[in-house]
Amino acid sequence: MLDPTFTSALSAIVSREALLTEPEDTRPYECDGLTLYREQPGAVVLPDNEAQVVAILKLCHAARVPVVARGSGTSLSGGALPLAQGVVLSLAKFRRILAIDPLARTAQVEPGVRNLAISEAAAPYGLFYAPDPSSQIACSIGGNVAENAGGVHCLKYGLTVHNVRKVRAVLVNGEIVEFGGDALDSPGFDLLALITGSEGLLAVITQITVKLLPEPELAQVALAAFDDIEKAAAAVGNIIAAGIVPGGLEMMDREATRAVEQFVHANYPLDAAAVLLVEADGTPSEVAAEMAEIEQVLLASGATEIRVSENEAQRLLFWSGRKAAFPAVGRISPDYYCIDGTIPRAALPRVLRQIETWSREYGLPCANVFHAGDGNLHPLILFDANKPGDRERTVEFGDRILELCIDVGGTITGEHGVGVEKIRGMCAQFAPEALERFLAIKRAFDPHGLLNPGKAVPTLARCAELGRMHVHAGQLPHPELPRF
Amino acid sequence: MKTAHIYERCDEKTVAGLTESLVREYRERAVTSHAIREQHSHGEGLADAGMPDIVVFPTSNDEVASIVRTCNAARIPVIAFGVGTSLEGHVAALYGGVCLDLSRMDRVLEVNAADLDCRVQAGVTREALNAELKGTGLFFPIDPGANATIGGMASTRASGTNAVRYGTMRENVLGLTVVTADGRIVRTGGRARKSSAGYDLTRLFVGSEGTLGIITEVQLRLYGLPEAISAAVCQFADLEGAVDSVIVAMQLGIPVARIELLDDVQMKACILHSHLDEFAAKPTLFFEFHGTPAAVREQAEAIQAIAGEHGGSRFQWAIAQEERSRLWKARHDAYYAALALAPGKQAFATDACVPISRLTECVLETQADIVETGLVAPIVGHVGDGNFHLVVLFDPADPDERAKAEALAARVSMRAIRMGGTCTGEHGVGVHKLDALVAEHGEAVTLMQSIKRALDPNDILNPGKTVPPEKVRSTTS
Numbered sequence: 001m002l003d004p005t006f007t008s009a010l011s012a013i014v015s016r017e018a019l020l021t022e023p024e025d026t027r028p029y030e031c032d033g034l035t036l037y038r039e040q041p042g043a044v045v046l047p048d049n050e051a052q053v054v055a056i057l058k059l060c061h062a063a064r065v066p067v068v069a070r071g072s073g074t075s076l077s078g079g080a081l082p083l084a085q086g087v088v089l090s091l092a093k094f095r096r097i098l099a100i101d102p103l104a105r106t107a108q109v110e111p112g113v114r115n116l117a118i119s120e121a122a123a124p125y126g127l128f129y130a131p132d133p134s135s136q137i138a139c140s141i142g143g144n145v146a147e148n149a150g151g152v153h154c155l156k157y158g159l160t161v162h163n164v165r166k167v168r169a170v171l172v173n174g175e176i177v178e179f180g181g182d183a184l185d186s187p188g189f190d191l192l193a194l195i196t197g198s199e200g201l202l203a204v205i206t207q208i209t210v211k212l213l214p215e216p217e218l219a220q221v222a223l224a225a226f227d228d229i230e231k232a233a234a235a236v237g238n239i240i241a242a243g244i245v246p247g248g249l250e251m252m253d254r255e256a257t258r259a260v261e262q263f264v265h266a267n268y269p270l271d272a273a274a275v276l277l278v279e280a281d282g283t284p285s286e287v288a289a290e291m292a293e294i295e296q297v298l299l300a301s302g303a304t305e306i307r308v309s310e311n312e313a314q315r316l317l318f319w320s321g322r323k324a325a326f327p328a329v330g331r332i333s334p335d336y337y338c339i340d341g342t343i344p345r346a347a348l349p350r351v352l353r354q355i356e357t358w359s360r361e362y363g364l365p366c367a368n369v370f371h372a373g374d375g376n377l378h379p380l381i382l383f384d385a386n387k388p389g390d391r392e393r394t395v396e397f398g399d400r401i402l403e404l405c406i407d408v409g410g411t412i413t414g415e416h417g418v419g420v421e422k423i424r425g426m427c428a429q430f431a432p433e434a435l436e437r438f439l440a441i442k443r444a445f446d447p448h449g450l451l452n453p454g455k456a457v458p459t460l461a462r463c464a465e466l467g468r469m470h471v472h473a474g475q476l477p478h479p480e481l482p483r484f
Numbered sequence: 485m486k487t488a489h490i491y492e493r494c495d496e497k498t499v500a501g502l503t504e505s506l507v508r509e510y511r512e513r514a515v516t517s518h519a520i521r522e523q524h525s526h527g528e529g530l531a532d533a534g535m536p537d538i539v540v541f542p543t544s545n546d547e548v549a550s551i552v553r554t555c556n557a558a559r560i561p562v563i564a565f566g567v568g569t570s571l572e573g574h575v576a577a578l579y580g581g582v583c584l585d586l587s588r589m590d591r592v593l594e595v596n597a598a599d600l601d602c603r604v605q606a607g608v609t610r611e612a613l614n615a616e617l618k619g620t621g622l623f624f625p626i627d628p629g630a631n632a633t634i635g636g637m638a639s640t641r642a643s644g645t646n647a648v649r650y651g652t653m654r655e656n657v658l659g660l661t662v663v664t665a666d667g668r669i670v671r672t673g674g675r676a677r678k679s680s681a682g683y684d685l686t687r688l689f690v691g692s693e694g695t696l697g698i699i700t701e702v703q704l705r706l707y708g709l710p711e712a713i714s715a716a717v718c719q720f721a722d723l724e725g726a727v728d729s730v731i732v733a734m735q736l737g738i739p740v741a742r743i744e745l746l747d748d749v750q751m752k753a754c755i756l757h758s759h760l761d762e763f764a765a766k767p768t769l770f771f772e773f774h775g776t777p778a779a780v781r782e783q784a785e786a787i788q789a790i791a792g793e794h795g796g797s798r799f800q801w802a803i804a805q806e807e808r809s810r811l812w813k814a815r816h817d818a819y820y821a822a823l824a825l826a827p828g829k830q831a832f833a834t835d836a837c838v839p840i841s842r843l844t845e846c847v848l849e850t851q852a853d854i855v856e857t858g859l860v861a862p863i864v865g866h867v868g869d870g871n872f873h874l875v876v877l878f879d880p881a882d883p884d885e886r887a888k889a890e891a892l893a894a895r896v897s898m899r900a901i902r903m904g905g906t907c908t909g910e911h912g913v914g915v916h917k918l919d920a921l922v923a924e925h926g927e928a929v930t931l932m933q934s935i936k937r938a939l940d941p942n943d944i945l946n947p948g949k950t951v952p953p954e955k956v957r958s959t960t961s
Contacts, residue, residue, distance in 0.1 A: 101839075101841060102735070103731065103735060103840065103841035104839040104840055104841040104842075105734075105735070105840075106839070147680055148678075148680045148684075149680075150678055150680075154678065155677075158655070159678050161684065161687070162651075162655060171931075175927055176927065177926075177927045177928050177931060178925075178926075178927075178928060179928060181904065181905070181906055181924070182838075182839040182904035182905065183837040183838055183839055183870055183871075183900070183904065183905035183906045183909065184643070184647070184652070184837050184869040184870055184871055184906075184909055185641065185643065185652060185654075185837060185871075185906060185908070185909050185910060186906055186924075186925075187906055187907065187908040187912065187913045187917060187920070187921050187924060187925070188691075188913055188921050188925060188928070188929070188932050188950060188951060189688060189691065189692055189696070189932045189935060189936075189950070189951070190641070190654065190684075190687045190688055190690065190691050190692075191928055191931060191932065191935075193654070193684040193687030193688065194683055194684055194687070194688050194935075196684065197680045197683070197684055198683055202683075213737065214735075214736065214737030237598045237599075238598075240598070240599070240600060241597060241598040241600070242708070243621065243622075243707070243708020243709070244708075282779070283779070283782055285778045285779065285782055286775070286776065286778070286779045286782070288778075289776040289778055289779065290776075342676040342677065342678055342679060343676055344596070344599050344601075344675040344676060345598065345599050345677075346596065346598045346599050373677075374677040374678055375676060375677055376676075376677070376678060405676075409674055409675045409676070410674070410675070410676040411674060411676045411678075411679035411681050412681055413679065413680050413681045414676065414677075414678045414679060414680065415678060415680055416680065417680045418680070418681055418682070422681070425681075426681060426682065429681060429682075430681075430682060431670070431671070433664070433668045433669070433670045434670050434671070434672065434682070434685065435682075437664065437670060437685060437939060438682050438683050438685075440938035440939060441683055441688075441935060441938060441939075442683075443938060444931070444934035444935050444937070444938040445931070445934075456682070457682060457683070
């Protein structure tokens with residue numbers, strides 16, 4: 001429960017229906033896309049303009065009440081998980097597209113605008129917004145910036161951080177700051193990059209200018225089947241090593257292919273051990289040249305079958321399964337747990353083989369469907385939360401995958417963010433020297449730690465506490481730290 | 485906010501003690517001679533006040549860390565130095581201190597051809613890296629003109645003539661090894677193509693001009709050498725037609741690898757300096773196309789059509805390597821060509837960058853402004869990015885002319901900011917652009933200062949640069 005004088009001060013800032021404090025009203029905000037973790041917030045406030053955001057933050061700052069900003073709540077890492085003693089600041093009402101400048105190729109939008117809505121608004125100008133998380137019909141651009149979201153097209157067109165020009169945000173003390181600018185570069189420290197992916201820990205975003213790209217004249221996708229997952233993984237590296245940067249380069253293993261085929265009926269080759277989807281985009285002659293090269297590499301890498309989309313409808317059909325992979329897997333298993341480890345591409349064969357072995361060891365099926373070109377894995381561990389022991393074994397299996405990702409030079413999260421979910425992994429991935437810098441930056445923005453506390457960056461004490469869970473090969477991580 | 489700087493050097497006894505111990509430890513790699521110190525006191529811009537007290541040439545991360553630790557304990561400034569090609573006074577030792585010349589950390593540590601990345605020490609120059617990559621079919625495209633070190637390019641977030649296709653250092657640095665102000669070695673980023681774990685320290689250090697940490701190793705993105713490269717030159721009746729052509733090309737999304745604008749004055753200088761006798765002293769665009777042979781032809785034809793609609797003539801192709809090299813050498817020598825227009829004069833370069841939709845307006849207003857001042861100030865630019873430079877010439881013996889030149893440069897900066905752009909598209913802030921930074925960023929400057937304080941509480945790392953100092957540096961405490 002929050003202090004009643006505090007909530008009454010909140011109610012003076014926004015209209016009556018924009019402040020929720022009753023448990024039945026705040027329940028929809030108890031979790032985001034990561035439903036493993038739930039907490040009912042003390043209050044939910046839904047401002048509809050920046051002045052209200054400023055006032056809310058000033059109030060929370062003065063009263064030392066923590067604030068969790070929230071977009072559409074599609075985070076897969078618990079980034080928007082509330083605090084019982086805190087306020088959820090929903091930006092759902094910030095959904096105006098303020099301007100589209102076709103000449104400068106930018107769109108100025110509010111943070112609550114859905115990712116796909118930007119491309120829809122830009123379509124009449126022949127432009128689109130490139131980063132396309134699978135949840136793009138629902139997820140908000142503010143959340144995308146906060147998590148540095150990725151997507152299928154990021155291999156060629158970059159992550160959110162590469163596609164944002166300017167961010168306007170409110171600091172915890174209510175100050176309004178603009179990061180970045182309308183021109184190519186902006187002098188001084190790259191605060192724009194710092195804000196991007198900061199998971200709501202540094203400021204609350206109120207306006208975003210994104211880059212738009214011209215829609216390619218033509219896009220074509222090749223679907224290639226492999227009888228061995230390592231061959232498919234090697235093909236990914238071979239394509240990139242040949243100097244080809246496809247518009248998208250995605251992989252699905254047999255488990256995933258079978259699940260999506262039942263769902264979308266795209267006529268995927270069900271006997272294949274793995275399927276690659278490789279997209280070429282550009283002018284017709286560029287696409288023709290690139291596709292010829294892609295087919296050559298795929299064949300040389302041992303593809304047993306290659307189909308190239310003959311028209312737009314077929315292209316979309318080939319992609320439909322990939323885009324629908326998560327819901328499709330949701331249909332065949334009571335629960336699944338999605339991992340987001342990212343590794344250097346060259347390590348793909350080894351890591352996929354290891355995941356397969358562990359899957360058998362744990363007796364837990366694992367469907368792999370992922371951004372292969374980026375080396376961004378998304379193993380979906382299938383389990384049944386009602387079956388005793390399943391959940392624990394799933395978490396252990398997941399932790400081992402992430403440790404392996406770190407071991408081969410990768411990262412515990414490619415695009416979903418750390419949130420609450422991977423806070424333990426942070427201790428394994430980063431040395432205390434780096435974590436100390438993170439904490440120093442956090443203090444510079446938010447000295448009292450009021451913005452989204454407990455997420456993204458663990459305290460060193462927490463790492464020490466959690467350390468025992470990551471004893472690897474008998475070596476205690478960070479032995480120099482005090483234990484509690 | 486006032487950004488006046490009062491330069492105060494460290495107290496002599498502390499400095500003497502430190503230089504002595506450095507000389508003892510690093511012997512011939514720690515140099516106190518006047519000539520070497522002078523050489524390390526400036527980049528290629530105008531001379532600045534401030535020589536380091538000693539120049540040390542470390543060869544390893546551990547040596548850098550150890551020197552920084554010592555300096556931090558003694559509160560003595562440390563300035564990282566590559567090859568000194570920066571333009572905004574980045575390397576001037578405003579308060580004296582230790583210059584860390586990283587040019588001996590010049591090893592390419594690994595090349596991962598299959599992953600299209602490599603790891604190099606900070607002192608590797610971009611030309612040395614590309615020489616090392618020969619035979620792998622890969623290259624590192626970022627080309628600021630000067631043969632700068634990769635560490636220096638990362639520190640200043642350099643870009644250059646082909647940023648329009650390949651991005652700037654911001655897009656091409658995957659990870660770093662950085663020595664922090666307390667002398668610890670931190671690795672950021674890595675070989676994974678993307679990561680949303682933790683704050684983006686990599687990009688925070690990229691462009692921080694040695695004020696937050698000293699970059700000692702850089703993980704870089706590499707690219708496959710394009711199958712075909714061709715260049716083209718097109719001359720225009722007026723500047724407007726040239727700039728408008730660029731805007732249309734960008735709008736159509738033609739993936740040109742480089743587009744460079746030279747105005748009539750610059751073109752005249754280049755014709756004289758680089759013997760481009762086949763061209764006229766008119767506004768000119770240089771293009772380069774990368775891709776498959778078919779794509780390259782397609783791009784060039786599209787550009788030719790656009791140029792034709794904007795009064796472009798004499799569209800000339802250059803496919804042979806020697807011919808392309810000659811053209812781009814001429815472009816890279818533009819600064820020296822401009823200087824040669826008026827022997828005895830000095831020059832500095834402005835660095836405005838505006839949203840491409842405002843580019844024509846900004847360039848034309850600037851051109852009219854130059855004419856009005858009566859100064860010679862040729863315009864060159866990476867216009868595909870909205871970035872252009874003036875090489876402003878002035879007589880160092882004529883204070884009036886210098887003042888006029890500086891006023892022109894200030895107007896160019898403010899004009900760019902007014903049009904939603906920046907005063908520093910690629911050269912960085914250093915010490916010369918601090919006021920403009922404040923004009924451009926307002927509140928964010930305070931935040932930058934807090935970050936500086938958080939990561940370098942004793943203000944030893946390249947003090948007085950990049951962000952305005954919060955207070956006059958004092959070494960008495």
